[in-house]
Amino acid sequence: MADPTRRDYSLIGLDSRLAVERGLATAEWYKCPVDRKTMKELMKRSDGPAIRDTLLWFAFLAASGFGGWWFWGTWWAVPFFIVYGVLYGSASDSRWHECGHGTAFKTRWMNDVVYHIACFMILREPTVWRWSHTRHHTDTIIVGRDPEIGVQRPPNIFGILIQLFAIKSTWATFKKLCIHATGRLTAEEKTFIPESEQHKVYGVARIYLAIFAAVAVWCFAIGSILPAMFIGLPTFYGCFMGVFFGLTQHAGLDEDVLDHRLNSRTVYMNPVFRFLYLNMNYHVEHHMFPMVPYHALPRLHEVIKADCPKPYSSCWDAYKEIIPALLRQRREPGWYVKRPLPGHVEPLGAPPPGLVAAE
Amino acid sequence: MTSTIAVTWVDACAADEIDEEDVIRFDHAGRTFAIFRSPDDAYFATDGLCTHEKVHLADGLVMDNIIECPKHNGRFDYRTGAAKGAPVCVDLKTYPVRIEKGRVLIGLD
Ligand code: FES
Numbered sequence: 117m118a119d120p121t122r123r124d125y126s127l128i129g130l131d132s133r134l135a136v137e138r139g140l141a142t143a144e145w146y147k148c149p150v151d152r153k154t155m156k157e158l159m160k161r162s163d164g165p166a167i168r169d170t171l172l173w174f175a176f177l178a179a180s181g182f183g184g185w186w187f188w189g190t191w192w193a194v195p196f197f198i199v200y201g202v203l204y205g206s207a208s209d210s211r212w213h214e215c216g217h218g219t220a221f222k223t224r225w226m227n228d229v230v231y232h233i234a235c236f237m238i239l240r241e242p243t244v245w246r247w248s249h250t251r252h253h254t255d256t257i258i259v260g261r262d263p264e265i266g267v268q269r270p271p272n273i274f275g276i277l278i279q280l281f282a283i284k285s286t287w288a289t290f291k292k293l294c295i296h297a298t299g300r301l302t303a304e305e306k307t308f309i310p311e312s313e314q315h316k317v318y319g320v321a322r323i324y325l326a327i328f329a330a331v332a333v334w335c336f337a338i339g340s341i342l343p344a345m346f347i348g349l350p351t352f353y354g355c356f357m358g359v360f361f362g363l364t365q366h367a368g369l370d371e372d373v374l375d376h377r378l379n380s381r382t383v384y385m386n387p388v389f390r391f392l393y394l395n396m397n398y399h400v401e402h403h404m405f406p407m408v409p410y411h412a413l414p415r416l417h418e419v420i421k422a423d424c425p426k427p428y429s430s431c432w433d434a435y436k437e438i439i440p441a442l443l444r445q446r447r448e449p450g451w452y453v454k455r456p457l458p459g460h461v462e463p464l465g466a467p468p469p470g471l472v473a474a475e
Numbered sequence: 476m477t478s479t480i481a482v483t484w485v486d487a488c489a490a491d492e493i494d495e496e497d498v499i500r501f502d503h504a505g506r507t508f509a510i511f512r513s514p515d516d517a518y519f520a521t522d523g524l525c526t527h528e529k530v531h532l533a534d535g536l537v538m539d540n541i542i543e544c545p546k547h548n549g550r551f552d553y554r555t556g557a558a559k560g561a562p563v564c565v566d567l568k569t570y571p572v573r574i575e576k577g578r579v580l581i582g583l584d
Pocket residue numbers: 525526527528529530544545546547548549550562563
């Protein structure tokens with residue numbers, strides 16, 4: 117029998133049906149008021165910032181990769197590969213994300229090229245993730261609807277720790293690549309990938325597997341893992357910063373509310389982190405107005421911050437809340453951190469019965 | 476044989492109510508429409524809701540001849556209604572538009 121204290125996070129289970137019945141699926145979400153003129157200014161696209169940030173990204177990848185190759189066989193290679201790994205396995209997360217929204221560049225093909233490169237680096241199948249992320253934006257942290265709930269309750273702390281090295285996600289992706297390469301999708305994927313798009317999944321899965329096979333053969337042929345240190349392995353050894361950033365987005369906050377101010381965090385970060393993370397630290401802003409490109413999010417933040425909970429002053433400030441919250445949710449899965457709203461508004465949506473907010 | 480569909484012209488708004496390269500929402504008889512003014516000063520009308528998840532396109536961004544949906548950034552060519560790729564897969568319905576005495580009229584069937 118199903119455990120009544122556990123919610124069903126699958127997209128085809130009980131909570132999925134309940135979310136639809138309770139009007140939480142494809143629902144109306146709270147939006148901070150922003151006048152049309154200001155919003156048009158904020159939504160404006162331009163290629164400049166993303167070209168600059170992409171050239172810098174590639175330049176840093178090339179420089180750190182060169183250092184790793186040059187010093188290969190000595191300890192000096194380690195710091196270079198750490199930098200290379202973070203740029204490859206962590207910075208690709210935000211590039212995948214921004215280009216997937218089509219907002220990073222003004223020019224569509226530039227978004228598409230960087231999207232595919234970043235998807236490969238972070239090992240996210242482009243079509244699958246385009247559609248899963250679409251659902252994540254429609255039904256953010258709605259149990260049974262959102263395929264991208266990073267920390268389910270009760271949190272699996274061991275799972276989070278091994279994910280610092282992409283073990284969980286890569287294992288899951290490899291299993292799916294094998295399924296997709298044979299021309300099939302999982303039952304859950306069929307709920308969010310329309311039929312007209314499904315064929316794209318199969319071709320890309322075959323290409324990914326072929327690339328990994330080629331790198332493996334190359335490594336065997338020369339008797340060294342050096343090629344894999346550049347292609348493939350950085351997804352693992354460079355993932356930890358992506359997880360560090362990603363956990364700040366929603367972990368420990370409320371589920372099943374139709375207000376991004378209650379289920380997402382905006383965290384102030386330093387310029388290096390913001391370059392790696394492409395301003396996704398303004399996560400409430402991004403979810404509420406996904407049309408606004410990453411380079412305009414700090415401006416959007418200024419416009420709506422009076423109508424939002426106080427942002428976290430640093431990563432430390434956020435983690436001071438996240439770590440105890442996750443540990444407590446291990447014992448009390450119904451507990452969550454309640455973000456104080458600026459007073460005059462009530463969140464949309466009703467919390468599921470039995471859930472308790474933090475005081 | 477060609478069949479003609481009777482069109483009723485409905486006064487939607489003043490032509491200068493829409494900025495160049497912008498869109499406004501127009502509700503009429505329980506239906507909602509989006510009326511566009513292109514950068515070269517031509518007017519177009521489509522259904523007002525995105526074909527993906529029924530979001531008002533008038534909150535989106537007009538770039539040249541494209542309207543980008545505010546929810547998941549799906550894009551349509553508002554002149555033809557053509558969906559320009561994931562996550563929008565179904566075209567938008569379009570309506571004829573004419574300008575008379577500074578007013579925008581849309582032809583509804
Ligand atoms: S609702 Fe328009 S693209 Fe999804």
